[in-house]
Amino acid sequence: MDAFLTSRIVSDILGGLTNGVIYALVALSLVLIWRSTRILNFAQGAMAMLAAYVGFAVLAPSTNYWVSMAVAIVAGVALGALTERTVVRLLYGKPEINPVVAMVGFLLVLESVAAAIWSTTSRSLPTPFSIIDWQLAGRPVAMSPFALYEVVTAVVVMVVVALVFQYTSVGLQLRAAALNPEVSRLLGVRVTRMLTLGWMLASGVGAVTAVLVASNYFTGLTPTTMDGVFAFGFIAAAVGGLDSPVGALVAGVLLGVVFQFVGDFINSNAIILVALGLLIVSLMVRPSGLFTRRTERRV
Amino acid sequence: MIGVSGLSVTYGAVQALRDVSFDAEPGKITAVLGANGAGKTTLLRTISGLVKPRAGVVTLEGKTLTGTHAEDIVRRGVGHVPEGRGVIGEFSVEENLRLGSLVTHHGRSARREALERQYTLFPVLGERRRQAAATLSGGERQMLAMARALVAQPRVLLLDEPSLGLAPLVTADLMHTISDLCAASGLTVILVEQNAKSALRIADHAVVLYVGRVVANDRADVVAGDERLRQYYLGLVE
Numbered sequence: 001m002d003a004f005l006t007s008r009i010v011s012d013i014l015g016g017l018t019n020g021v022i023y024a025l026v027a028l029s030l031v032l033i034w035r036s037t038r039i040l041n042f043a044q045g046a047m048a049m050l051a052a053y054v055g056f057a058v059l060a061p062s063t064n065y066w067v068s069m070a071v072a073i074v075a076g077v078a079l080g081a082l083t084e085r086t087v088v089r090l091l092y093g094k095p096e097i098n099p100v101v102a103m104v105g106f107l108l109v110l111e112s113v114a115a116a117i118w119s120t121t122s123r124s125l126p127t128p129f130s131i132i133d134w135q136l137a138g139r140p141v142a143m144s145p146f147a148l149y150e151v152v153t154a155v156v157v158m159v160v161v162a163l164v165f166q167y168t169s170v171g172l173q174l175r176a177a178a179l180n181p182e183v184s185r186l187l188g189v190r191v192t193r194m195l196t197l198g199w200m201l202a203s204g205v206g207a208v209t210a211v212l213v214a215s216n217y218f219t220g221l222t223p224t225t226m227d228g229v230f231a232f233g234f235i236a237a238a239v240g241g242l243d244s245p246v247g248a249l250v251a252g253v254l255l256g257v258v259f260q261f262v263g264d265f266i267n268s269n270a271i272i273l274v275a276l277g278l279l280i281v282s283l284m285v286r287p288s289g290l291f292t293r294r295t296e297r298r299v
Numbered sequence: 300m301i302g303v304s305g306l307s308v309t310y311g312a313v314q315a316l317r318d319v320s321f322d323a324e325p326g327k328i329t330a331v332l333g334a335n336g337a338g339k340t341t342l343l344r345t346i347s348g349l350v351k352p353r354a355g356v357v358t359l360e361g362k363t364l365t366g367t368h369a370e371d372i373v374r375r376g377v378g379h380v381p382e383g384r385g386v387i388g389e390f391s392v393e394e395n396l397r398l399g400s401l402v403t404h405h406g407r408s409a410r411r412e413a414l415e416r417q418y419t420l421f422p423v424l425g426e427r428r429r430q431a432a433a434t435l436s437g438g439e440r441q442m443l444a445m446a447r448a449l450v451a452q453p454r455v456l457l458l459d460e461p462s463l464g465l466a467p468l469v470t471a472d473l474m475h476t477i478s479d480l481c482a483a484s485g486l487t488v489i490l491v492e493q494n495a496k497s498a499l500r501i502a503d504h505a506v507v508l509y510v511g512r513v514v515a516n517d518r519a520d521v522v523a524g525d526e527r528l529r530q531y532y533l534g535l536v537e
Binding site: 169172173175176179180182183184185186187188189190191 | 381
């Protein structure tokens with residue numbers, strides 16, 4: 001393999017990884033909500049976008065990036081709680097189509113509200129690190145300090161979520177409430193509180209994602225910033241398995257890399273086609289997702 | 300002591316319990332017997348707060364439980380081992396027990412001790428503590444479900460058909476364990492069973508339900524000796 005092709009492949013992998021962790025984060029918040037409430041949160045990208053606006057537009061542009069990030073996370077968490085308590089609570093136990101329609105409607109409402117308040121003009125967010133690619137032996141390596149920051153942040157978020165779920169009492173109760181609400185109640189778990197908490201956690205993850213996406217120089221922050229990312233994150237969640245956080249993460253990163261290769265070696269217009277093709281094939285071959293464990297049911 | 304008085308429960312047009320009253324004494328096993336659909340499970344679900352009664356009250360040591368949420372009734376000291384055991388199959392044995400221990404609000408080390416006590420009481424659970432609960436046998440799952448209720452140190456234990464699906468020898472073992480527990484700790488046990496024979500062997504008191512109504516409420520040996528009850532309501536024909 002010649003040096004040019006090698007560097008092209010390495011670039012695609014690194015670039016794909018950077019995009020992929022974003023899809024993985026979107027997929028992770030979808031999975032968190034699906035597992036606990038069996039609702040596909042189509043408004044998740046819009047909720048995250050709104051949180052990012054609160055962090056970066058409500059505060060003066062002069063504010064520190066990290067303060068704005070923290071405010072966005074708090075706003076995301078609060079919006080998650082508010083949404084669960086008001087909109088989502090009405091949807092529990094309803095026919096499956098109701099949450100779909102309601103959440104798509106909520107998405108449109110949030111995007112319209114954001115457009116009405118902040119207009120649809122793209123706003124550029126400050127970047128905490130340089131977006132200029134590093135050079136190796138005089139050649140750029142498709143990885144900038146900012147891209148590395150994105151990857152590291154995503155990994156930190158995933159690890160924190162995993163630790164909370166696996167090793168804390170709250171995580172144990174969150175999982176129990178999702179798996180068997182009635183038995184959980186008998187053991188003293190406050191299930192309704194856990195559902196709210198699940199939405200808060202997922203929306204917090206969403207807010208971080210939106211800030212990362214919007215601080216990318218090319219996108220900026222608009223009311224529809226998250227639409228494309230959400231679509232790919234959604235496909236990642238469906239391919240990886242809506243019940244499997246690990247599946248969502250792996251599928252997100254893989255999709256990022258695959259899309260990068262498709263864009264580089266075929267045509268960037270083909271990415272959507274490939275994405276939808278992958279979704280259709282995976283739904284036909286393994287509708288429950290590649291990583292969902294089939295649990296044996298014994299009576 | 301658990302007091303049930305005038306309890307009526309309806310599901311839509313179906314009346315599951317009609318004016319049910321009885322007392323369950325501390326340190327004693329009260330068996331609730333009857334055929335399928337007699338209202339036994341509904342009775343336990345009403346005591347533990349999963350079902351709201353249309354009329355009547357349940358009291359624990361004189362204080363009303365009715366109207367309290369299920370997640371608070373367990374905090375008052377009522378442990379419910381549901382029908383089908385309700386172990387969380389995706390969780391390990393230890394995670395199931397940890398979940399049960401959270402209501403005690405004890406510190407980490409006290410909860411750890413409570414867990415270890417269960418492993419002493421049910422050694423097989425200790426051997427399998429890292430194993431997923433779904434991989435346990437029926438008898439082991441029943442032990443796990445009981446241990447998970449006991450780890451919260453309840454004063455009352457509601458057991459719904461613990462013998463269901465178990466081999467006769469395993470059932471006999473289980474009944475022994477229940478009986479020992481009750482005698483040793485002063486626990487109030489309400490034991491719902493379709494298997495009247497093995498339940499009556501360990502029970503002090505028996506309540507027989509027939510389509511939601513109490514048809515007998517007496518000492519277990521009296522119920523066991525009543526030919527009419529044995530034949531018509533308990534299906535114990537020699």
